[in-house]
Amino acid sequence: MYTQYSVQSAAFLLSVVVIAGQALAHTGAMGIVKERMDGMSILGDHAKSVGDMLKGKASFDLVAVEEAGQAFVTHGEKIPSLFPDTEQSREGTATEALPAIWDNWDEFVALAEKFTNDSQALLTVANNLSNGTQSVDHQSRAVRSIFFKTVKNCSACHERFRLDQD
Amino acid sequence: MVGRWAPLFVTFLLVTGGLSFLWSAHTRNDQNEQLRMAALALNNPLPSVDTDRGELVARAGGCVACHTDTANEGRLLAGGVRLDSAFGTFVSPNISSDAQEGIGTWSLEMFAQAVLNGRRPDGGHYWPVFPYPAYALMSGQDIADLYAWLQSTAPVSTASEEHELLIPDIARAGLGIWKSLYVPENYRPGLFVERGEYLVEGPAHCATCHAQRDIVGGVSDRRLSGNSRGPDGSKVPAITAAALQDWTVDDLMFYLEIGMTPEGDFSGGHMATVIEHGTAHLSPEDLRAIAVYLKSPANKES
Numbered sequence: 001m002y003t004q005y006s007v008q009s010a011a012f013l014l015s016v017v018v019i020a021g022q023a024l025a026h027t028g029a030m031g032i033v034k035e036r037m038d039g040m041s042i043l044g045d046h047a048k049s050v051g052d053m054l055k056g057k058a059s060f061d062l063v064a065v066e067e068a069g070q071a072f073v074t075h076g077e078k079i080p081s082l083f084p085d086t087e088q089s090r091e092g093t094a095t096e097a098l099p100a101i102w103d104n105w106d107e108f109v110a111l112a113e114k115f116t117n118d119s120q121a122l123l124t125v126a127n128n129l130s131n132g133t134q135s136v137d138h139q140s141r142a143v144r145s146i147f148f149k150t151v152k153n154c155s156a157c158h159e160r161f162r163l164d165q166d
Numbered sequence: 167m168v169g170r171w172a173p174l175f176v177t178f179l180l181v182t183g184g185l186s187f188l189w190s191a192h193t194r195n196d197q198n199e200q201l202r203m204a205a206l207a208l209n210n211p212l213p214s215v216d217t218d219r220g221e222l223v224a225r226a227g228g229c230v231a232c233h234t235d236t237a238n239e240g241r242l243l244a245g246g247v248r249l250d251s252a253f254g255t256f257v258s259p260n261i262s263s264d265a266q267e268g269i270g271t272w273s274l275e276m277f278a279q280a281v282l283n284g285r286r287p288d289g290g291h292y293w294p295v296f297p298y299p300a301y302a303l304m305s306g307q308d309i310a311d312l313y314a315w316l317q318s319t320a321p322v323s324t325a326s327e328e329h330e331l332l333i334p335d336i337a338r339a340g341l342g343i344w345k346s347l348y349v350p351e352n353y354r355p356g357l358f359v360e361r362g363e364y365l366v367e368g369p370a371h372c373a374t375c376h377a378q379r380d381i382v383g384g385v386s387d388r389r390l391s392g393n394s395r396g397p398d399g400s401k402v403p404a405i406t407a408a409a410l411q412d413w414t415v416d417d418l419m420f421y422l423e424i425g426m427t428p429e430g431d432f433s434g435g436h437m438a439t440v441i442e443h444g445t446a447h448l449s450p451e452d453l454r455a456i457a458v459y460l461k462s463p464a465n466k467e468s
Binding site: 043044045046047048049051054055056057148151152154155158159160162163164 | 426432433435
């Protein structure tokens with residue numbers, strides 16, 4: 001009845017009870033919620049473009065890295081203003097924003113700032129590389145390390161302040 | 167969801183704990199434990215013990231994450247992480263090298279009994295909130311490296327806190343039978359040919375969340391075909407080769423290292439924690455091994 005692979009986990013059964021909700025898709029979002037989702041989607045597109053290069057799915061292109069860095073900086077600066085403490089913002093259709101944002105506002109703003117600063121560093125690295133003469137291999141390694149540092153902020157903020165998708 | 171299993175699980179423990187006609191299951195459990203310890207002994211004396219590797223195992227296995235109260239700036243491995251559940255609150259104990267409060271005086275044998283078999287030094291059972299049913303598949307080398315690293319960390323003299331449970335401590339007695347059903351039977355060197363499969367099944371315990379659970383909360387079918395009732399009642403996606411057909415090996419490596427999906431999104435929640443405190447610390451070779459295994463025909467749906 002139980003195979004040799006039968007492993008349980010009450011680790012899970014006994015695991016942390018968190019309140020979960022069913023997140024809706026992006027569709028149906030309006031106003032400020034739609035605006036910030038669109039902004040986030042642009043971040044996602046740029047992250048994908050750099051990610052594909054680092055995975056070797058697309059050819060290495062410093063101009064695209066610079067564009068990503070620039071988009072991250074521009075949007076990062078706007079993040080706090082896209083999360084006003086209003087009913088629309090807190091409870092608008094389709095939003096995945098958690099109330100923790102407004103309960104821990106300083107922390108949320110600090111994360112946005114850290115993301116912006118790291119993005120600035122990504123942009124600077126990309127700018128310097130395009131003015132230099134290093135091999136593509138070297139360029140790719142340099143971009144990888146600063147890109148990883150920058151996007152850790154995406155996960156860190158989502159982990160704390162965005163509802164689980166599934 | 168947790169709430170649905172809770173009464174069943176408790177009933178199971180109380181009933182099995184009190185009944186003796188299930189003695190054969192008990193015996194089987196003891197035999198399994200002996201087998202695992204014998205397999206471990208086969209690897210002894212180990213060619214070499216590597217504390218740096220031990221730290222990687224501790225991170226991949228989530229030991230550091232669950233035994234360090236990072237949120238309250240707790241010291242490394244000093245415990246104190248509160249795990250709320252339908253049974254009350256478990257508090258992870260101090261497993262630093264402190265002789266009094268940690269495991270500083272434990273032998274390798276005592277340590278292996280705890281991690282592989284859920285056995286306490288006094289012969290009793292640990293609650294499976296400590297995920298030993300997955301660790302039961304860890305190799306002797308990993309256990310020895312892990313032990314060496316834990317013993318090399320700074321001792322912290324913070325006392326472990328008591329759990330605050332709604333069920334009587336005596337229910338632990340019923341865990342022997344439960345373990346005979348849910349702790350894998352035949353650990354032996356060579357069980358896993360591929361390192362990727364070993365990592366997925368053993369230390370990284372992916373099935374804990376990505377496999378379906380049965381009525382008393384055990385995973386009796388370890389295929390990674392998803393779980394409609396995940397840790398917080400939310401869905402955990404399937405990660406069989408078929409489910410991951412649109413992901414390349416590089417996509418998976420990227421995801422397990424920084425959490426980025428092929429679309430450029432970053433997941434949060436439980437998987438983000440698994441990545442941040444676990445897979446992000448693995449070597450590129452180990453990440454590749456996991457990704458290759460996940461994409462292989464062996465990781466099948468049915």
